[in-house]
Amino acid sequence: MILNENINQMDLNQILATRHDNGADFWATPDGRLGIEKPISTLTALMIMSELNVSGDHEALQGAAELVLMAIKDDGRVRITPKGAIYPCHTAHAVAGLCRNGYAGDPRVQSALDYLLSSQYDDGGWRCKKFTFGHGPETDFSNPGVTLLALDAFRCAGIHKGKADLDRAVETLLDHWTVKKPIGPCHYGMGTLFMQVEYPFLRYNLFYYVYVLSFYEKAQKDERFKEALSALRKKLDGQNMMIVERPNRKLSNLDICRKGKSSEVATERYLEIINNLAEMN
Secondary structure, three states, X not given: OOOOHHHHHHHHHHHHOOOOOOOOOOOOOOOOOOOOOOOOOHHHHHHHHHHOXXXXXXXXXXXXXXXXXXOEXXXXXXXXXXXXXXXXXXXXXXXXXXXXXXXXXXXXHHHHHHHHHHOOOOOOOOOOOOOOOOOOHHHOOOOHHHHHHHHHHXXXXXXXXXXXXXXXXXHHHHHHHHHOOOEOOOOEOOOOOOOOOOOOOOOOOHHHHHHHHOOOHHHHOOHHHHHXXXXXXXXXXXXXXXXXXXXXXXXXXXXXXXXXXEOHHHHHHHHHHHHHHXXXX
């Protein structure tokens, strides 16, 4: 399938039109905050541009990426705001966006990946110590959404195969398919909203979940993954095109993710899943 480059360019123009809306260029604020979603942040812009196949030499992509690269501390953590706590979700989100746009080889990104590998929680995933919902027993697990972002970064960096530490992270996500209830300090669950196809890949949902796990051999062989893939397959229309059920509200005007409509780009991501499984066999 060939991407509709005209549609991608129109969508990119919409994203570029918001690049100064947070007060500075490249979707940042004047004081250097990279995670303010008004309407989208520097981090989110990077993730979206990776779905639009923006060229690596595009000045907006390079500018946004450089802001994030400069935010990587010497120890590999990513500070997305001048003040305040630094959470694993910040690092995972930043590194996923950079790796998805071809920056995996940058030494600063490698440092951030090393930090993630050294900071896995007891169950193999990643966990932010921010207890918005209190300290119930369900919070004594890693955050599935953060873990998914981290695994996305590692597969983009091409260092995901045969790593036992990452297989532990994969297991936490597969286990969540069985548990389904909200777990982790941020209460990630697998309810009605999770099961709706969301695109582009920004948040924890069925499509992003299956897509990332399809790159990991441990998941490919697992019955829980196969069940999730079967649920995703049911979201295809009669022409085997992926239907976007729940676009991000701020992105609902993009042609690649019209609510209730088939998406060529989303379908390409689905075909990547199928190709990953075919390669295993």
